[in-house]
Each structure stands twice: as C-alpha cells, then as structure tokens.
Amino acid sequence: xxxxxxxxxxxxxxxxxxxxxxxxxxxxxxxxxxxxxxxxxxxxxxxxxxxxxxxxxxxxxxxxxxxxxxxxxxxxxxxxxxxxxxxxxxxxxxxxxxxxxxxxxxxxxxxxxxxxxxxxxxxxxxxxxxxxxxxxxxxxxxxxxxxxxxxxxxxxxxxxxxxxxxxxxxxxxxxxxxxxxxxxxxxxxxxxxxxxxxxxxxxxxxxxxxxxxxxxxxxxxx
Amino acid sequence: xxxxxxxxxxxxxxxxxxxxxxxxxxxxxxxxxxxxxxxxxxxxxxxxxxxxxxxxxxxxxxxxxxxxxxxxxxxxxxxxxxxxxxxxxxxxxxxxxxxxxxxxxxxxxxxxxxxxxxxxxxxxxxxxxxxxxxxxxxxxxxxxxxxxxxxxxxxxxxxxxxxxxxxxxxxxxxxxxxxxxxxxxxxxxxxxxxxxxxxxxxxxxxxxxxxxxxxxxxxxxxxxxxxxxxxxxxxxxxxxxxxxxxxxxxxxxxxxxxxxxxxxxxxxxxxxxxxxxxxxxxxxxxxxxxxxxxxxxxxxxxxxxxxxxxxxxxxxxxxxxxxxxxxxxxxxxxxxxxxxxxxxxxxxxxxxxxxxxxxxxxxxxxxxxxxxxxxxxxxxxxx
Numbered sequence: 341x342x343x344x345x346x347x348x349x350x351x352x353x354x355x356x357x358x359x360x361x362x363x364x365x366x367x368x369x370x371x372x373x374x375x376x377x378x379x380x381x382x383x384x385x386x387x388x389x390x391x392x393x394x395x396x397x398x399x400x401x402x403x404x405x406x407x408x409x410x411x412x413x414x415x416x417x418x419x420x421x422x423x424x425x426x427x428x429x430x431x432x433x434x435x436x437x438x439x440x441x442x443x444x445x446x447x448x449x450x451x452x453x454x455x456x457x458x459x460x461x462x463x464x465x466x467x468x469x470x471x472x473x474x475x476x477x478x479x480x481x482x483x484x485x486x487x488x489x490x491x492x493x494x495x496x497x498x499x500x501x502x503x504x505x506x507x508x509x510x511x512x513x514x515x516x517x518x519x520x521x522x523x524x525x526x527x528x529x530x531x532x533x534x535x536x537x538x539x540x541x542x543x544x545x546x547x548x549x550x551x552x553x554x555x556x557x558x559x560x561x562x
Numbered sequence: 563x564x565x566x567x568x569x570x571x572x573x574x575x576x577x578x579x580x581x582x583x584x585x586x587x588x589x590x591x592x593x594x595x596x597x598x599x600x601x602x603x604x605x606x607x608x609x610x611x612x613x614x615x616x617x618x619x620x621x622x623x624x625x626x627x628x629x630x631x632x633x634x635x636x637x638x639x640x641x642x643x644x645x646x647x648x649x650x651x652x653x654x655x656x657x658x659x660x661x662x663x664x665x666x667x668x669x670x671x672x673x674x675x676x677x678x679x680x681x682x683x684x685x686x687x688x689x690x691x692x693x694x695x696x697x698x699x700x701x702x703x704x705x706x707x708x709x710x711x712x713x714x715x716x717x718x719x720x721x722x723x724x725x726x727x728x729x730x731x732x733x734x735x736x737x738x739x740x741x742x743x744x745x746x747x748x749x750x751x752x753x754x755x756x757x758x759x760x761x762x763x764x765x766x767x768x769x770x771x772x773x774x775x776x777x778x779x780x781x782x783x784x785x786x787x788x789x790x791x792x793x794x795x796x797x798x799x800x801x802x803x804x805x806x807x808x809x810x811x812x813x814x815x816x817x818x819x820x821x822x823x824x825x826x827x828x829x830x831x832x833x834x835x836x837x838x839x840x841x842x843x844x845x846x847x848x849x850x851x852x853x854x855x856x857x858x859x860x861x862x863x864x865x866x867x868x869x870x871x872x873x874x875x876x877x878x879x880x881x882x883x884x885x886x887x888x889x890x891x892x893x894x895x896x897x898x899x900x901x902x903x904x905x906x907x908x909x910x911x912x913x914x915x916x917x918x919x920x921x922x923x924x925x926x927x928x929x930x931x932x933x934x935x936x937x938x939x940x941x942x943x944x945x
Binding site for chain 2: 390393396398399400420421423427429433435446447450451494498
C-alpha cells in the first residue's frame, strides 16, 4: 500500500449556536494515501468545508487529531501550511492587488523561495494551467475559470503532496467547471498528488478513486 | 495618505510651537544678557570707587570685559513733544558695548558729552532724527528747582538711533556718556553698578558666586537671576505647550490606529489567505506593524517639511492672521520682538520623531496582533 499523506482520527468539531452547542463533526476518521483522490459530498451545512479546514490545518478540532506527511514524518498540518498541502477555494481567494504571476509567486516566496525562484516556478505553473499570456492581469480582469486556474497554480507552486479543494467549481458555469475539473484532475494525476475534493457534484465526485458522503457528522462511503 | 497627513500636521504643530518657544526663550535670554550684561554688580548705595573694582575684575580669567554704568529716568523734550526716557550712562570707550550692534542710523562712536543715542521708538515719539537736538530734564534738576534755583535743561544732539527689536528698550532707551550722567544726576565719580561680560555666559551663576567671595557689601547677580520669574514663565509655557501638542499628536496617532484597524478588518480575508499559504504570525504582524511604521516615518518627514515651510513663511502667516483679526502686530506689542524668533533644537526634533514613530508603530501593531491571532478559517469567511 502507498504511503499515507493524510491521517485524521476521531475529528470532532462543535460550534456554539443560539440554540446550544452544534456538533458538526462527530469523530470523523479518514486516511488518504499518496496519489489517491478522495471526494466528499454532503448537504449544505453538513460540515464539508469545516472538515476540509481541519484536514488542512486552517482550524483546530475540539477532539481528535490530524497529521499530514512532511518528508518522511507525519506532522500537524498547521505546522506545514502552504508546503505539505495546497488549497483551492471556491472563491479563489486571490490577492486583488496582485496580478496572476504575483499571486502564484507570493505563495512560493512565503515558503522561502527567492524572488527569482518564485517567479520562475510561478511562470512554469501558469504555463501548465494555460495562463502564460495572462500572467500580468489582475484577478479583476480575469474570468472566474481563469481565476480558479491561477488559484490552482498557486496551490501547486510549492509542490505539495496533498491538494485540498473546497468546491473548486462552485462558482463556475457548467462548461468552465468541466474545464477546470479536468485540469485539476490531470495535474493531480500527473504529479502523483493525493486529492481531497469537497463537491456537490455527483459527476465530479465519481471521477475520484474514493468517494464519501458527510452525513450526520460522520463520513459514509458512497 | 490621510493618516500620513494627520501625523505630519501633528508633528509640524508640535515642532512649530517648540521652535518658536525656543526662539522666544533664546531671544529673551540674549536680550537680557545684552541689556543687563552677563553679571551685574550692585550695592546698597552707588559704588564709591568703581574704577578700582573694575581693574580687579578685568584681571579675572572668567571675565572678558567689565564696565560701570549709571541709570535713571529723565524727561526728554523736543519742541512740543516730550517723553520719559530710561537714561543710561555708559563708558563710551567700551568696545564690548552691545548697543553698537543695534545702531541703525548715525554712528555709535560719535557719542560724546554733548550727544545722545536714542531708541527708535523714543526718537519717533520726540519726532527727532540724527542731528536734531533734545532737552534732558533729570531728577537732580527738580531738586535744584526745589532749592529755588532756576533749573536748566541739558541740551543733546542726537548722534545715533538704535533698534534692538525689543520694544521696551527701543521706546525708552537714551544712552549718554557715564561722565555726563554723573554730572546731571549729581553722582560725582560714583556709579550705580558694574556690568561684567563673561567668556562663558552659561556659567554666570558659578562665576558670580566665586567673585562675590570677600565682597560682602556687593551683590553679584548673574543674568539667569535678573529675570528669573520671566524665564521660568517661558520655560513653563513651553512645557505646557509641549503637553498640549503632545495630545494633538496622540490624537493623530489614534486616528492612524483606527485607520489601520479598519484596513486590517477590510483585509481580514487576505490575512487568512496569507496564513493558509504558510505566512507566519510574525510576518503578518510585521506587515501591518511596518505599515504603521511607514505611515509614521512618512508623517514625520512631512511634518519636518511642513515645519520648515510654516516657519519660513511665519511672518506672512502672522501678518495674515493679524490682518484678519485686526489685532495689530502682536509680536511687537505683546512679546516686544520685531519678528517671530526661532531656535531650532535638534533635541526637540529627535524626541518628536522618536515618540511619533513609537506611537504609529504601536498603532499598527495592535490591529496586526488581532489579525494574526485569528484562525484562517474564520478570517477567510469574512469579506
């Protein structure tokens, strides 16, 4: 069996609400091996995004533990943000003042690359996502599909072993969504990355190797 | 931009006030020294043998010059115009006499027993120019009249007119030779006091203490003591104004804090994204802290430029204020200077810059700390 790149044990997350504590996740277990793609579907408000944030280290569970592969050891994802795992968000989350190239290069610079290295890596990634010609454009001048491709390039620029995608096609029309998803899956496959994809789409979920539904705070194989 | 302007105005107001107050203080100190000397020696009665004491004092290593003087009020008259003057008898040969520097018409060296030097304001009151004559009535002449003898005024030709810029002096001063003063006031060879000019005026109190040893009948008054209350008032005024201006700068700094806080809140989502990309907390803090520091640094630079501009055009600005509010020349009337004095003190500039930089950096750091402590998942939910 391939090496694990993500391991989550008994993840529990409780939010406070006016009607009392709301337990969104109730002991979720998940293991993702290198090169394996996983999809998670679920109703709105079921906790898909919360789970993805816990898996990526953007939030901390109330109980349970998450670890991601960093080199040869498993570490807390919060310690390796932007390096061991890349994120693609539904709303792209690009810096509005930076152009496409700068947005991608910024992630590389934060990871410790020099300006020249970051720029070179960003240019290569933008070439791969088909945006080399639009690298100097600001996000406001790019279409939704182009913005998501920039966000994908940014997520991959530090060569993570794991890609976490939160409804990456949620804001796109059907045709653009299909293009972006094809690109995402082909890049993941070409690089041998593990993928955790949160989506509403049964169609896109069916293209992953392991499929789950988040229901009642637990993951159920689909 | 507005934040930088706010800091700039705060710094400029602080420095303009401090520089002008320093100028007033320095000018007053200089005028006091030039009008009264670095150290004045007086007794309970007029000094009987001033020449002997002068010789001893001139030999002292701390003394650069010593001269005797006498002074008193007199009535000056020219035709239908008259004025009360503060007449001072001075040693004509004294090359250190500061009045030499302030002669604007005529020549100081023309002063002799038949001539007088008048302040510009006094000359205007009497409607006299250089070469005109004035009559001088001394109190001794009144005594003469009381004894039944006909008093005769002394006649003087105006040989020079001086303008110190110190209205109190210019409107009242009349300088005549000491010898003539002694005759008109029936002083004989006596003098009212001695004036010392010192090589280091700042050390006047120590020098005065040392020189007074063994001369118990005399009082040695350093220039710092001559108008002590006045100088204290200026110092107090400067401190109070610094305090008020400090509050203005503080208010400007709070406005920066609120601007930066708004900026951080507006960019909360981006802060979340930066953290998601791996940015460390200290990098987020540094980013916004640096923004506050940069606003402070640019504000200080702007404040320095504004300070220089305001002070360079101060006469025009003051003239416009006087013209608008119709208060006349306030500087001349109230502060007795012909123009607003300045004294740039590097110490004030360093303190203002350091304080402003500290406050603006802190104003940036507080929201930065808040932003950096937020979880990226929460931050990215904000728009």
